[in-house]
Amino acid sequence: MRNSGLGSWPHRRARMAPKREAFTYNGISTTYGELAVRTTRLAWRLRELGVRDGDRVAYLGPNHPSFAETMFAAHQLGAIFVPLNFRLTPAEVGYQLADSGAHVVVHATSHVVDHPRAVSLDTYEDWLAGGSEEMIDVPVDISAPALILYTSGTTGRPKGAVLTHANLLWNTVNLMIGIDLAVDDVALVAAPLFHVAALSQILLPTFIKGGHCVITPRWDVDVCLDLVERHGVTLMFGVSTMFADVVASPRWPAADLSSLRVLLCGGAPVPDALIRAYQDRGLVFCQGYGLTETAPGATFLEAADSVARAGSAGTPVFFGDLRLAETGEIEVQGPNVTPGYWNNPDGTAAAFTSDGWFRTGDVGRLDDGHLYVLDRVKDMFISGGENVYPAEVENVLTGHPDVAEVAVVGVPDERWGEVGRAFVRLHDGASADAAGLREFLLPRLAKYKIPVHFDVVTSLPRTGSGKVLKPELRRLPL
Template sequence: MRNAGLGSWPHRRARMAPTREAFTYNGVATSYAEVALRTTRLAWQLRELGVRHGDRVAYLGPNHPSFAETMFAAHQLGAIFVPLNFRLTPAEINYQLADCGAHVLVHAASHVVEHPRAVSLDVYEDWLLGGSSEVLDEPVGVDDIALILYTSGTTGRPKGATLSHANLLWNTFNLMIGVDVASDDVALVTAPLFHVAALSQTLLPTFIKGGHSVITSGWDVAECVSLIEKHRVTWMFGVSTMFADLAASSLWSGADLSSLRVLLCGGAAVPDSVIHTYQDRGLVFCQGYGLTETAPGATFLEAADSVDRAGSAGTCVFFGDLRLGDGGEIEVQGPNVTPGYWNDPVASAAAFTEDGWFRTGDVGRIDSGHLYVLDRLKDMYISGGENVYPAEVENAITSHPDVVEVAVVGVPDARWGEVGRAFVRARDGAVVDAAALREFLGSRLAKYKIPVHVEVVDELPRTGSGKVLKPALRRLPL
């Protein structure tokens, strides 16, 4: 095949195991042969809408098999897939659609955004059936861009991290080496697929091996337990909050989790208590470290070390390298690392050292080859597995007519890991009400970005050069 990218995967897998179940969603199973046929029909329909090599195809909505089908179909044409965070506000989504220049938008009926070539899932099935079943084989190289994934920018505007087909392929290899993914594995895909972790750490490795992905539209503890028991799920990925919710549920003690071979956790620091809760039950609980820009795996804690090295992010992935730079900053190099940001050469250049290592902005230490993530050089914090950049939140808050200045920091939270704490300075003579401010932000920011704590202050601590001293703010008691 001339297509060396992900678009060829459905046909390659279908010719090896056509009748094997690829996806199950809401009790409906789709075989690999059916996935190959459906993605081919969809590719022809995208082509009818004018999609060509390098064009962008966006997807907006909760987890659904159509997410994977749209991605594979776009890749059959050599197009770039842009999964959008359905938790964002319309204004945030519109910015990303405009920035990437999306030629087509496939969206859930519950997420309506104006676009000249929008296809709702309400008509998706009929639309798909109108496509040809003739196999497309467009030339696609592994170095072609496969994905644009938006990550909030430190300047207040999201940046589109690009990942090539090669980045995703090498990450898949690294994951399969670390987890020993098998063709009879059953993955529970319940974390949002617009995040690279759910996509690259569960769905893609399971698919390439011919395993079975059980997809849910969102996270629900009762549904999770039911699906694990029904489908004999062998592995899953989740963020710390998800695993903490499951362990705290009344279903925990009676749930049949005997089929689970390994649990993967990432996206935020995991409390030791959560790790030990799972290990005490005899479950293998493994952590990893990475970023959107590393597709995402940079390190992984393999099962053999998961008890002795609990709390560690593991060792560097097989096909990759890691070092500590100035100030202990974690730097990564390898075939899984992004070539740069979409239409942003300045940010792309700033992300790499002079000798070509990706600068993560995180600080760590290495003990016997195992990475421990200590802190972040950047101000970004992680709330419920979602990256939040204070500059973006501060921009939104200062758009309020009564706010003259604000500083936002992340503070510990028992449920979400971290949440925002905003220190607001009001304009002279104005009164800022915390509840009213949060309501004001509701149409401007996704809910997880809105600070939980809002405090009105007379002044902000500053350095001699006039910069706000955020470390001093973080140390203030709640």
């Protein structure tokens, strides 16, 4: 094949194991052989709409096999795939479609898209069926752009991080080295696929190995537990809030989790209490650290160290390097790192050091080669001349038996410059108050780290990838 990119993957896998299950969605399975035919048909239909090498093809909707089919079909033509966050407003979607210059957008029926070449999933099957089964073998170099993934955009306009086919391949290799993926692994894809972690840490590695992906359109604790039991799920990725939801479920004590071999968690610092909850069940809970721009794996904590080094984000991935700047900012380098941002040379230049290392914007420390992520550079605040890392305070507060989750931000203070403000969501039926929470923290943290203000809330604002929107919390009046 002249296509060295992801577009060739369905055919390469199909010629090895055409009858093996690739995807299951809503009880319906698609084999690798069937998937190769479907992606080829779709590639022909996209070509009929004018898609050529280097054009952009967007997708908007919840998790569905058509997401992967559209991606592989676009890559078969040498086009660039643009997954869009289905939680965005029409104006936000419109900006990203315009910024990427998407030639075609495939979208769920729940979303109305103002685009001259929009394909709705309600006509998708009939439309796809009209395509040819003759394989399209366009030359695609592995260094060519494969994805444009828009960052969460917590400040200003989101930037489109470009990931090449090589970035994604090397990330896949790093993940497979880290967890020893097997051909009989069954992966639950419950985190949103428009987020690079679900796509690159679960779907692509499982796919290249010939495993089975069970795809669910959205996160639901009961559905997750049902699918784990029904399909013997061995592998799952989630952000910490997803894993916290499982522990908080009334089904947690009796749930059959015996098939689970590895749990992967990333996206934000993980509270120690949450890690212990899974380890106490005898489950392997592995953390990692990365960003959209690193495809996403920058570090990984392997199973052998998951207990002794609980709380660590692990060591640099096999094909990757990491260092700390004088400020403590984490910088990374490797074949998985983005070449830059789409149509944004200034943003690209600002993201790299003069010697080519990517600036993550996160602060960390190293202990015997293991990375501990302290916080975002911008989330750190200074109280009375002392640096306070909100993630450290959040980690301790989640150890309180009444606390389900917490977010801490710095707010102005006349005496200290800044002090902490904690937004706390309690477990159902819990009744902790500010005085009790402060008393809990006194023997566990230095006084300057203890928040001055406590707000008990029912929920926390989040980005599409599940991260807490701290800028929104900072703007709330005291």
